[in-house]
Amino acid sequence: MNILWDTDPDALEKYRYALGTDTQALESAAMVARVLHDNVGVQQVVIGPDVALDPACELAEAARLDRPELGVILLRHRVDVTTLSQALRSGMREVVTAEDTTALADALRRSRDLTSRLLGHAAGGSGGPEGHIVTVFSAKGGVGKTTLSTNVATYLASVGHKTLLLDLDLSFGDVAISLQLIPTKSVFDAVAMSGHLDDQGLRSLVTTHEASGLDVMCAPNDPGDADRIPVNVVTEILKVARQHYEYVIVDTPPSFTEHVLAACDISSALVLIATLDIPAVKNLRVALDTLDMLGSPKDARIIVLNRADTKVGLRPDDVVTAIKTPIAVNIPNSMTVPASVNRGVPIVADDPKGPVSAAIRELTDIHIRQRFGETLNGAETTGRKSLFRGRR
Ligand SMILES: Nc1ncnc2c1ncn2[C@@H]1O[C@H](COP(=O)(O)OP(=O)(O)OP(=O)(O)O)[C@@H](O)[C@H]1O
Ligand SMILES: [Mg+2]
Numbered sequence: 001m002n003i004l005w006d007t008d009p010d011a012l013e014k015y016r017y018a019l020g021t022d023t024q025a026l027e028s029a030a031m032v033a034r035v036l037h038d039n040v041g042v043q044q045v046v047i048g049p050d051v052a053l054d055p056a057c058e059l060a061e062a063a064r065l066d067r068p069e070l071g072v073i074l075l076r077h078r079v080d081v082t083t084l085s086q087a088l089r090s091g092m093r094e095v096v097t098a099e100d101t102t103a104l105a106d107a108l109r110r111s112r113d114l115t116s117r118l119l120g121h122a123a124g125g126s127g128g129p130e131g132h133i134v135t136v137f138s139a140k141g142g143v144g145k146t147t148l149s150t151n152v153a154t155y156l157a158s159v160g161h162k163t164l165l166l167d168l169d170l171s172f173g174d175v176a177i178s179l180q181l182i183p184t185k186s187v188f189d190a191v192a193m194s195g196h197l198d199d200q201g202l203r204s205l206v207t208t209h210e211a212s213g214l215d216v217m218c219a220p221n222d223p224g225d226a227d228r229i230p231v232n233v234v235t236e237i238l239k240v241a242r243q244h245y246e247y248v249i250v251d252t253p254p255s256f257t258e259h260v261l262a263a264c265d266i267s268s269a270l271v272l273i274a275t276l277d278i279p280a281v282k283n284l285r286v287a288l289d290t291l292d293m294l295g296s297p298k299d300a301r302i303i304v305l306n307r308a309d310t311k312v313g314l315r316p317d318d319v320v321t322a323i324k325t326p327i328a329v330n331i332p333n334s335m336t337v338p339a340s341v342n343r344g345v346p347i348v349a350d351d352p353k354g355p356v357s358a359a360i361r362e363l364t365d366i367h368i369r370q371r372f373g374e375t376l377n378g379a380e381t382t383g384r385k386s387l388f389r390g391r392r
Contacts, residue, residue: 004048005031005048017348029059043070044108045059069118072091075095075098093110105213131247132268135168135250135263138254139255140279143275151348153165165251168250170187170219170220173219194233211349231259264294276307276315282322302329302368306331309332
């Protein structure tokens with residue numbers, strides 16, 4: 001959980017993309033101190049540009065002694081040398097220009113990594129907890145798999161989670177183009193490492209999306225290479241990836257290929273997408289039946305209705321009746337989605353205040369992050385004392 005200490009009541013919206021939804025906005029030093037005291041789940045405090053430097057530094061100094069794992073990041077309208085040196089002397093981790101939300105997202109990610117290491121549970125493959133694999137699937141093409149997987153993954157990365165997006169649409173993958181990446185390696189290059197893929201090997205195959213920090217393993221450039229990727233390579237990639245990433249999001253082609261089945265099998269959650277048209281609903285029904293047949297647990301499924309407000313004679317209730325499963329999240333139809341794809345910027349970054357981004361954050365925060373025990377309201381307990389409550 002993050003705290004945003006800012007005197008501007010609109011500040012939370014302004015920095016939403018970088019901060020994510022598990023952020024509490026507070027206006028005074030006293031309120032910040034109280035929440036830090038009561039809440040051991042707070043890991044980062046971002047201090048707004050209009051908060052005076054002295055009380056901001058006092059907070060950082062107190063945190064350095066009482067709660068060294070707490071990251072304090074200062075926003076200023078203009079960063080000068082005097083401010084920078086006073087801030088860093090007080091123990092703040094970074095000073096960022098207030099208008100630069102990408103720099104803030106980067107700073108938060110670095111700070112969160114450091115907090116994680118200080119708390120001794122960094123996802124580094126060194127015996128720490130395994131990451132969560134989430135496969136995004138629909139048996140029908142064009143319903144929004146790539147839109148959702150790229151946006152969920154960039155959003156997770158932008159709020160500080162070490163995240164890998166794997167493009168399993170091996171013949172026609174378009175994750176790279178959606179994020180404007182120019183990969184030099186792809187899933188196909190993992191074939192040569194089969195049987196001895198490790199963290200280093202995995203890292204050599206990913207392309208980083210600089211704006212969010214997301215790592216992406218792209219589909220091969222040559223559609224013909226898909227047939228030359230054995231299914232066990234995909235399983236190996238996912239097993240190694242979950243040792244080193246907190247979240248692994250898998251984009252898929254519109255059919256149950258053997259690679260998709262392997263990914264579903266190893267996933268801890270499946271995002272299944274429908275739209276308001278009969279073939280999409282029928283295909284979702286068939287996909288659910290197939291998953292039942294394969295023994296895939298029902299409670300791992302998250303049903304998303306994309307373009308849920310399209311007026312086409314079929315209503316969300318009709319979908320629920322047809323698939324006999326509740327819809328977790330409705331994502332509205334919006335021209336901002338193709339526009340953002342054409343710009344190569346995920347919608348969660350391109351239009352963070354829009355209803356599509358809000359729905360994607362709801363999907364990620366409530367149905368993915370909370371599912372895996374992240375406590376977004378900050379009630380997380382580590383059995384440790386918090387700032388201003390005394391030392392551990
Ligand atoms: N909520 C939405 N509102 C408007 N357009 C959308 C929405 N979601 C997705 N789209 C658009 O629908 C098209 C298909 O989306 P996307 O590529 O994500 O589907 P897909 O399921 O990955 O397709 P494929 O099966 O071909 O891989 C894209 O042009 C995308 O911009
Ligand atoms: Mg796709």
